[in-house]
Amino acid sequence: MLEFEYAAFLVVYGFFLSYLGYFSLPAVGPRFTLHDFYSVEWELPGLFLTNILREFVNIGESIPSGTLNPELVVQRDVFPSGHTQITLVVMILSYKFEAKTKYFLIPAGTLLIIATVYLRYHYVIDLIAGAAFMLLTFWSGKYLYKWWNKYVGKEILELK
Numbered sequence: 001m002l003e004f005e006y007a008a009f010l011v012v013y014g015f016f017l018s019y020l021g022y023f024s025l026p027a028v029g030p031r032f033t034l035h036d037f038y039s040v041e042w043e044l045p046g047l048f049l050t051n052i053l054r055e056f057v058n059i060g061e062s063i064p065s066g067t068l069n070p071e072l073v074v075q076r077d078v079f080p081s082g083h084t085q086i087t088l089v090v091m092i093l094s095y096k097f098e099a100k101t102k103y104f105l106i107p108a109g110t111l112l113i114i115a116t117v118y119l120r121y122h123y124v125i126d127l128i129a130g131a132a133f134m135l136l137t138f139w140s141g142k143y144l145y146k147w148w149n150k151y152v153g154k155e156i157l158e159l160k
Contacts, residue, residue: 002155007093009145014089014137018082021133026076031120037070044119081122084113084130089137 031037041051055065061077063070087109094102116122122130149156 003097006145007090007097010089010093010137010141011086013141013144014086014134015082017133017137018080018085018130021080021129022077022082025079027078028071028074028076029078029121030123032071032074035120040120078122079126080129080133081113081116081126082130083116083122084127085133085137087112088131088134092134092138 031040035043040054046054058065058070061074063074067073091102091106091109093099094105099105113127117124117127146156
């Protein structure tokens with residue numbers, strides 16, 4: 001139970017740090033700057049549900065179908081790569097706590113990180129920053145978790 005609480009704390013804390021990065025350095029992804037946003041259907045055609053899923057993602061990013069200048073309305077949430085940061089946190093925690101799911105999470109997480117660049121959602125520097133934020137999450141999260149549990153008088157997981 002303590003391992004789960006610590007893991008949940010690190011994931012939530014990691015999201016918080018990631019959002020601080022988005023607010024501090026707002027940027028748009030390469031699908032708007034390095035590539036023509038409207039040619040992705042021909043350059044990366046995909047299979048059965050690709051266009052439906054792409055439209056779903058675009059709507060989630062505040063880009064309704066037919067938007068003339070999507071780079072002007074899209075959310076600024078590229079740097080650092082929260083995908084990379086949180087995926088690495090989960091992969092490392094699954095390895096550290098010997099979760100049976102690590103045999104799925106490590107290859108799937110690696111592919112997810114690669115896909116964010118391939119599908120033009122992140123620049124490579126975003127991934128590097130996401131990895132750095134992952135290190136910051138573990139380093140500072142360990143101290144913050146210990147401090148908070150001591151403050152509220154809860155049992156503390158012995159961290160290495």
